[in-house]
Amino acid sequence: MMTRESFGIVDVAAAVIMQPDGRFLLTCRPEGKPYAGYWEFPGGKIEPGESPLHALDRELQEELGIQILHAEPWITRNFTYSHATVCLHFFRVIRWQGMPQAREHQQLAWQRPDQVTVSPMLPANAPVLRALILPPVYAITRATELGVPAALQQIELALQHGVRLIQIREKTMEKDVLQAFAEKIISLAHGTGAYVLRNSDTILPDTCGTDGIHLTAPQLMALSSRPTSGDNWCGASCHNSEELYQASLIGVDFVVLGPVLQTSSHADATPMGWRKFADLIRDYPLPVYALGGMEPDDQAIARELGAHGVAMIRGTSRL
Numbered sequence: 001m002m003t004r005e006s007f008g009i010v011d012v013a014a015a016v017i018m019q020p021d022g023r024f025l026l027t028c029r030p031e032g033k034p035y036a037g038y039w040e041f042p043g044g045k046i047e048p049g050e051s052p053l054h055a056l057d058r059e060l061q062e063e064l065g066i067q068i069l070h071a072e073p074w075i076t077r078n079f080t081y082s083h084a085t086v087c088l089h090f091f092r093v094i095r096w097q098g099m100p101q102a103r104e105h106q107q108l109a110w111q112r113p114d115q116v117t118v119s120p121m122l123p124a125n126a127p128v129l130r131a132l133i134l135p136p137v138y139a140i141t142r143a144t145e146l147g148v149p150a151a152l153q154q155i156e157l158a159l160q161h162g163v164r165l166i167q168i169r170e171k172t173m174e175k176d177v178l179q180a181f182a183e184k185i186i187s188l189a190h191g192t193g194a195y196v197l198r199n200s201d202t203i204l205p206d207t208c209g210t211d212g213i214h215l216t217a218p219q220l221m222a223l224s225s226r227p228t229s230g231d232n233w234c235g236a237s238c239h240n241s242e243e244l245y246q247a248s249l250i251g252v253d254f255v256v257l258g259p260v261l262q263t264s265s266h267a268d269a270t271p272m273g274w275r276k277f278a279d280l281i282r283d284y285p286l287p288v289y290a291l292g293g294m295e296p297d298d299q300a301i302a303r304e305l306g307a308h309g310v311a312m313i314r315g316t317s318r319l
Protein backbone atom coordinates (compact mmCIF):
# COMPACT_ATOMS: atom_id res chain seq x y z
CA MET A 1 0.00 0.00 0.00
CA MET A 2 1.27 3.49 -0.88
CA THR A 3 1.51 5.62 2.25
CA ARG A 4 2.46 9.27 2.65
CA GLU A 5 5.86 8.03 3.85
CA SER A 6 6.41 6.22 0.54
CA PHE A 7 6.06 9.66 -1.11
CA GLY A 8 8.71 10.97 1.29
CA ILE A 9 6.26 12.85 3.54
CA VAL A 10 6.75 12.42 7.27
CA ASP A 11 3.76 13.44 9.41
CA VAL A 12 4.76 14.98 12.73
CA ALA A 13 2.65 16.18 15.67
CA ALA A 14 4.04 19.15 17.62
CA ALA A 15 2.81 20.94 20.73
CA VAL A 16 2.69 24.58 21.71
CA ILE A 17 2.36 23.89 25.45
CA MET A 18 0.99 27.19 26.73
CA GLN A 19 0.93 28.66 30.22
CA PRO A 20 -1.93 31.08 31.00
CA ASP A 21 0.59 33.97 30.88
CA GLY A 22 1.44 33.14 27.23
CA ARG A 23 4.79 31.38 27.80
CA PHE A 24 5.31 28.18 25.84
CA LEU A 25 7.79 25.32 26.03
CA LEU A 26 10.66 24.64 23.63
CA THR A 27 12.98 21.65 23.82
CA CYS A 28 16.45 21.10 22.42
CA ARG A 29 16.92 18.09 20.11
CA PRO A 30 19.16 15.53 21.80
CA GLU A 31 22.38 14.05 20.37
CA GLY A 32 21.84 11.29 17.83
CA LYS A 33 18.88 12.91 16.01
CA PRO A 34 19.12 14.95 12.80
CA TYR A 35 19.52 18.64 13.73
CA ALA A 36 20.80 17.77 17.24
CA GLY A 37 21.17 20.97 19.30
CA TYR A 38 18.34 22.76 17.44
CA TRP A 39 15.29 23.96 19.38
CA GLU A 40 11.81 22.71 18.55
CA PHE A 41 8.31 22.30 19.90
CA PRO A 42 7.94 19.00 21.76
CA GLY A 43 6.46 16.22 19.64
CA GLY A 44 7.49 13.63 17.07
CA LYS A 45 6.52 11.39 14.19
CA ILE A 46 2.99 10.10 13.82
CA GLU A 47 3.00 6.31 13.62
CA PRO A 48 0.84 4.43 11.08
CA GLY A 49 -2.79 4.27 12.28
CA GLU A 50 -2.33 6.99 14.90
CA SER A 51 -4.27 10.27 14.87
CA PRO A 52 -2.09 13.41 15.23
CA LEU A 53 -3.51 14.05 18.70
CA HIS A 54 -2.85 10.48 19.88
CA ALA A 55 0.68 10.70 18.55
CA LEU A 56 1.19 13.97 20.39
CA ASP A 57 -0.11 12.56 23.65
CA ARG A 58 2.24 9.56 23.31
CA GLU A 59 5.24 11.77 22.45
CA LEU A 60 4.59 14.19 25.34
CA GLN A 61 4.37 11.28 27.78
CA GLU A 62 7.63 9.81 26.43
CA GLU A 63 9.58 13.09 26.20
CA LEU A 64 8.17 15.13 29.09
CA GLY A 65 6.12 12.78 31.29
CA ILE A 66 2.94 14.83 30.87
CA GLN A 67 -0.53 13.85 29.70
CA ILE A 68 -2.68 16.13 27.55
CA LEU A 69 -5.97 17.19 29.16
CA HIS A 70 -6.99 19.77 26.58
CA ALA A 71 -5.48 20.52 23.17
CA GLU A 72 -6.71 22.56 20.20
CA PRO A 73 -5.69 21.95 16.57
CA TRP A 74 -3.87 25.02 15.28
CA ILE A 75 -1.82 25.22 12.06
CA THR A 76 -0.33 22.56 9.74
CA ARG A 77 2.87 23.40 7.87
CA ASN A 78 4.96 21.52 5.30
CA PHE A 79 8.71 21.95 5.13
CA THR A 80 11.33 20.21 3.02
CA TYR A 81 14.62 19.26 4.68
CA SER A 82 17.42 17.41 2.90
CA HIS A 83 16.46 14.25 4.86
CA ALA A 84 12.65 14.48 4.43
CA THR A 85 9.58 16.59 3.75
CA VAL A 86 7.77 17.00 7.03
CA CYS A 87 4.11 17.83 7.53
CA LEU A 88 3.91 19.43 10.97
CA HIS A 89 0.53 19.26 12.71
CA PHE A 90 0.63 21.87 15.47
CA PHE A 91 -1.66 21.84 18.49
CA ARG A 92 -1.99 24.34 21.30
CA VAL A 93 -1.91 22.34 24.53
CA ILE A 94 -3.82 24.38 27.09
CA ARG A 95 -4.16 21.92 29.99
CA TRP A 96 -2.05 18.94 30.94
CA GLN A 97 -1.34 16.65 33.85
CA GLY A 98 2.09 16.47 35.40
CA MET A 99 5.12 18.75 35.38
CA PRO A 100 7.23 18.69 32.18
CA GLN A 101 10.54 16.88 32.86
CA ALA A 102 13.42 16.21 30.48
CA ARG A 103 12.90 12.45 30.13
CA GLU A 104 15.35 12.24 27.22
CA HIS A 105 17.96 14.48 28.91
CA GLN A 106 17.03 17.28 26.51
CA GLN A 107 17.16 20.93 27.58
CA LEU A 108 13.81 22.66 28.19
CA ALA A 109 13.04 26.39 28.02
CA TRP A 110 9.83 28.34 28.68
CA GLN A 111 9.75 31.23 26.21
CA ARG A 112 7.69 34.33 25.41
CA PRO A 113 6.38 34.73 21.85
CA ASP A 114 7.91 38.19 21.35
CA GLN A 115 11.17 37.37 23.11
CA VAL A 116 12.59 33.97 22.20
CA THR A 117 16.02 33.69 23.80
CA VAL A 118 17.15 30.21 22.66
CA SER A 119 18.70 29.31 19.29
CA PRO A 120 19.21 27.88 16.76
CA MET A 121 15.59 27.06 15.96
CA LEU A 122 14.60 24.29 13.53
CA PRO A 123 14.29 26.07 10.15
CA ALA A 124 10.62 25.13 9.69
CA ASN A 125 9.64 26.95 12.88
CA ALA A 126 10.26 30.66 12.12
CA PRO A 127 6.72 31.38 10.85
CA VAL A 128 5.31 29.37 13.75
CA LEU A 129 7.04 31.59 16.29
CA ARG A 130 5.80 34.67 14.42
CA ALA A 131 2.24 33.29 14.47
CA LEU A 132 2.45 32.89 18.24
CA ILE A 133 2.84 36.67 18.62
CA LEU A 134 -0.63 37.19 17.16
CA PRO A 135 -3.20 37.88 19.89
CA PRO A 136 -6.50 35.96 20.20
CA VAL A 137 -8.81 38.86 19.29
CA TYR A 138 -8.65 41.08 16.18
CA ALA A 139 -10.75 44.24 16.52
CA ILE A 140 -12.02 46.06 13.43
CA THR A 141 -13.06 49.72 13.57
CA ARG A 142 -16.45 51.09 12.48
CA ALA A 143 -16.08 54.84 13.00
CA THR A 144 -18.03 55.69 9.83
CA GLU A 145 -21.08 54.12 11.45
CA LEU A 146 -20.49 55.10 15.10
CA GLY A 147 -18.85 58.49 14.66
CA VAL A 148 -15.21 59.12 15.54
CA PRO A 149 -15.60 59.92 19.29
CA ALA A 150 -17.68 56.78 19.98
CA ALA A 151 -15.36 54.60 17.87
CA LEU A 152 -12.30 55.89 19.75
CA GLN A 153 -14.02 55.22 23.05
CA GLN A 154 -14.81 51.66 21.93
CA ILE A 155 -11.19 51.07 20.89
CA GLU A 156 -9.91 52.49 24.17
CA LEU A 157 -12.16 50.10 26.08
CA ALA A 158 -11.14 47.17 23.90
CA LEU A 159 -7.47 47.95 24.61
CA GLN A 160 -8.25 48.05 28.32
CA HIS A 161 -9.82 44.58 27.93
CA GLY A 162 -6.62 43.23 26.40
CA VAL A 163 -7.17 43.61 22.63
CA ARG A 164 -3.75 43.84 20.97
CA LEU A 165 -4.55 43.85 17.23
CA ILE A 166 -6.71 46.46 15.47
CA GLN A 167 -7.66 47.04 11.85
CA ILE A 168 -8.63 50.52 10.64
CA ARG A 169 -11.35 49.74 8.09
CA GLU A 170 -12.85 53.10 7.21
CA LYS A 171 -13.29 52.87 3.45
CA THR A 172 -15.38 55.98 2.86
CA MET A 173 -14.02 58.38 5.45
CA GLU A 174 -12.75 61.74 4.27
CA LYS A 175 -8.94 61.93 4.13
CA ASP A 176 -8.24 64.49 6.90
CA VAL A 177 -10.73 62.91 9.30
CA LEU A 178 -9.29 59.46 8.59
CA GLN A 179 -5.72 60.59 9.16
CA ALA A 180 -6.59 62.23 12.48
CA PHE A 181 -8.56 59.11 13.52
CA ALA A 182 -5.66 56.83 12.56
CA GLU A 183 -3.14 58.95 14.48
CA LYS A 184 -5.26 58.72 17.63
CA ILE A 185 -5.73 54.96 17.31
CA ILE A 186 -2.04 54.38 16.66
CA SER A 187 -1.06 56.44 19.68
CA LEU A 188 -3.58 54.67 21.96
CA ALA A 189 -2.63 51.23 20.64
CA HIS A 190 1.13 51.71 20.74
CA GLY A 191 0.79 52.88 24.35
CA THR A 192 -0.33 49.34 25.23
CA GLY A 193 1.93 47.42 22.82
CA ALA A 194 -0.95 46.69 20.40
CA TYR A 195 -0.52 46.54 16.61
CA VAL A 196 -2.59 48.57 14.15
CA LEU A 197 -3.15 47.50 10.52
CA ARG A 198 -4.74 49.60 7.80
CA ASN A 199 -7.24 48.04 5.43
CA SER A 200 -5.85 48.16 1.90
CA ASP A 201 -9.08 49.80 0.74
CA THR A 202 -8.58 52.93 2.88
CA ILE A 203 -6.70 55.96 1.58
CA LEU A 204 -4.13 55.83 4.38
CA PRO A 205 -0.56 55.85 3.02
CA ASP A 206 1.91 53.18 4.14
CA THR A 207 3.87 55.91 5.93
CA CYS A 208 0.99 56.69 8.32
CA GLY A 209 2.55 54.81 11.23
CA THR A 210 0.52 51.60 11.15
CA ASP A 211 2.23 48.24 11.73
CA GLY A 212 1.14 46.65 8.47
CA ILE A 213 -1.68 46.10 6.03
CA HIS A 214 -4.87 44.05 5.84
CA LEU A 215 -5.70 43.03 2.27
CA THR A 216 -9.24 42.86 0.98
CA ALA A 217 -10.01 39.60 -0.90
CA PRO A 218 -9.94 41.25 -4.38
CA GLN A 219 -6.57 42.83 -3.59
CA LEU A 220 -5.25 39.53 -2.27
CA MET A 221 -6.30 37.78 -5.49
CA ALA A 222 -4.62 40.43 -7.64
CA LEU A 223 -1.20 40.09 -5.98
CA SER A 224 1.62 37.77 -6.96
CA SER A 225 3.67 38.39 -3.81
CA ARG A 226 3.28 39.65 -0.28
CA PRO A 227 3.16 43.46 -0.36
CA THR A 228 4.99 44.38 2.85
CA SER A 229 8.46 43.69 4.13
CA GLY A 230 8.93 40.85 6.61
CA ASP A 231 8.76 43.07 9.70
CA ASN A 232 5.36 44.53 8.93
CA TRP A 233 2.25 42.47 9.51
CA CYS A 234 0.17 41.43 6.54
CA GLY A 235 -3.30 39.94 6.97
CA ALA A 236 -5.93 39.11 4.36
CA SER A 237 -9.70 38.64 4.16
CA CYS A 238 -10.87 35.29 2.77
CA HIS A 239 -14.29 33.77 2.08
CA ASN A 240 -13.51 30.51 0.25
CA SER A 241 -10.83 27.92 -0.50
CA GLU A 242 -9.41 29.81 -3.52
CA GLU A 243 -8.70 32.90 -1.43
CA LEU A 244 -7.27 30.79 1.39
CA TYR A 245 -4.95 29.10 -1.08
CA GLN A 246 -3.79 32.42 -2.54
CA ALA A 247 -3.10 33.80 0.97
CA SER A 248 -0.88 30.82 1.77
CA LEU A 249 0.83 31.08 -1.63
CA ILE A 250 1.93 34.70 -1.20
CA GLY A 251 2.72 34.08 2.48
CA VAL A 252 0.62 36.55 4.45
CA ASP A 253 0.91 36.28 8.24
CA PHE A 254 -2.73 35.42 8.94
CA VAL A 255 -6.18 35.40 7.40
CA VAL A 256 -9.67 36.30 8.48
CA LEU A 257 -12.31 33.85 7.22
CA GLY A 258 -16.07 34.51 7.12
CA PRO A 259 -18.79 35.34 7.46
CA VAL A 260 -19.20 32.42 9.84
CA LEU A 261 -22.49 33.59 11.40
CA GLN A 262 -25.12 36.12 10.36
CA THR A 263 -23.92 39.69 10.81
CA SER A 264 -25.60 43.04 10.43
CA SER A 265 -22.48 44.64 8.88
CA HIS A 266 -22.84 42.26 5.87
CA ALA A 267 -26.55 41.42 6.12
CA ASP A 268 -26.81 40.21 2.49
CA ALA A 269 -23.91 37.69 2.78
CA THR A 270 -24.83 34.04 3.42
CA PRO A 271 -22.99 32.79 6.50
CA MET A 272 -20.91 29.62 6.04
CA GLY A 273 -21.57 28.24 9.54
CA TRP A 274 -19.04 26.57 11.85
CA ARG A 275 -18.96 23.22 10.03
CA LYS A 276 -17.88 24.71 6.69
CA PHE A 277 -15.47 27.01 8.52
CA ALA A 278 -13.82 24.00 10.16
CA ASP A 279 -13.66 22.12 6.83
CA LEU A 280 -12.04 25.07 5.07
CA ILE A 281 -9.29 25.54 7.65
CA ARG A 282 -8.44 21.88 8.28
CA ASP A 283 -4.67 21.40 7.72
CA TYR A 284 -4.28 25.08 6.76
CA PRO A 285 -0.78 26.57 7.28
CA LEU A 286 -1.68 30.09 8.49
CA PRO A 287 -3.41 31.32 11.64
CA VAL A 288 -7.11 32.00 10.97
CA TYR A 289 -9.44 34.43 12.71
CA ALA A 290 -13.16 33.62 12.47
CA LEU A 291 -15.24 36.63 11.39
CA GLY A 292 -18.94 37.38 11.12
CA GLY A 293 -21.33 37.70 14.05
CA MET A 294 -18.57 36.86 16.55
CA GLU A 295 -19.10 37.51 20.25
CA PRO A 296 -16.39 37.18 22.90
CA ASP A 297 -17.81 33.78 23.94
CA ASP A 298 -17.25 32.40 20.41
CA GLN A 299 -13.49 32.28 21.02
CA ALA A 300 -13.77 28.85 22.63
CA ILE A 301 -15.61 27.19 19.72
CA ALA A 302 -13.44 28.94 17.12
CA ARG A 303 -10.25 27.64 18.76
CA GLU A 304 -11.69 24.17 19.25
CA LEU A 305 -12.21 24.02 15.46
CA GLY A 306 -8.66 25.10 14.64
CA ALA A 307 -8.95 28.90 14.49
CA HIS A 308 -6.30 31.12 16.00
CA GLY A 309 -8.98 33.43 17.40
CA VAL A 310 -11.90 35.69 16.47
CA ALA A 311 -12.19 38.99 14.58
CA MET A 312 -14.92 41.34 15.71
CA ILE A 313 -16.49 44.57 14.57
CA ARG A 314 -19.44 44.96 16.96
CA GLY A 315 -18.48 42.26 19.48
CA THR A 316 -15.53 44.27 20.84
CA SER A 317 -17.98 46.47 22.75
CA ARG A 318 -18.99 43.36 24.75
CA LEU A 319 -15.50 42.15 25.70
Ligand SMILES: Nc1nc2c([nH]c(=O)n2[C@H]2C[C@H](O)[C@@H](COP(=O)(O)OP(=O)(O)OP(=O)(O)O)O2)c(=O)[nH]1
Pocket: 012, 013, 014, 033, 034, 039, 040, 041, 042, 043, 044, 045, 046, 079, 081, 084, 086, 088, 122, 123, 124, 125
Ligand atom coordinates in the same frame (compact mmCIF):
# COMPACT_ATOMS: atom_id res chain seq x y z
N1 LIG B 1 9.01 17.62 17.22
C1 LIG B 1 9.21 18.56 16.30
N2 LIG B 1 9.70 18.23 15.07
C2 LIG B 1 9.88 19.24 14.19
C3 LIG B 1 9.58 20.59 14.52
N3 LIG B 1 9.89 21.38 13.46
C4 LIG B 1 10.37 20.57 12.50
O1 LIG B 1 10.77 20.91 11.40
N4 LIG B 1 10.38 19.25 12.94
C5 LIG B 1 10.83 18.14 12.13
C6 LIG B 1 12.20 17.65 12.55
C7 LIG B 1 12.15 16.18 12.17
O2 LIG B 1 12.50 16.07 10.80
C8 LIG B 1 10.69 15.82 12.34
C9 LIG B 1 10.42 15.17 13.69
O3 LIG B 1 11.03 13.95 13.73
P1 LIG B 1 11.77 13.36 15.02
O4 LIG B 1 12.92 12.56 14.55
O5 LIG B 1 12.04 14.41 16.00
O6 LIG B 1 10.60 12.44 15.55
P2 LIG B 1 10.62 11.42 16.75
O7 LIG B 1 10.72 12.18 18.04
O8 LIG B 1 9.41 10.57 16.54
O9 LIG B 1 12.01 10.70 16.56
P3 LIG B 1 12.47 9.19 16.35
O10 LIG B 1 11.79 8.42 17.42
O11 LIG B 1 12.03 8.83 14.97
O12 LIG B 1 13.94 9.31 16.49
O13 LIG B 1 9.96 17.05 12.26
C10 LIG B 1 9.10 20.90 15.83
O14 LIG B 1 8.87 22.05 16.20
N5 LIG B 1 8.94 19.85 16.67
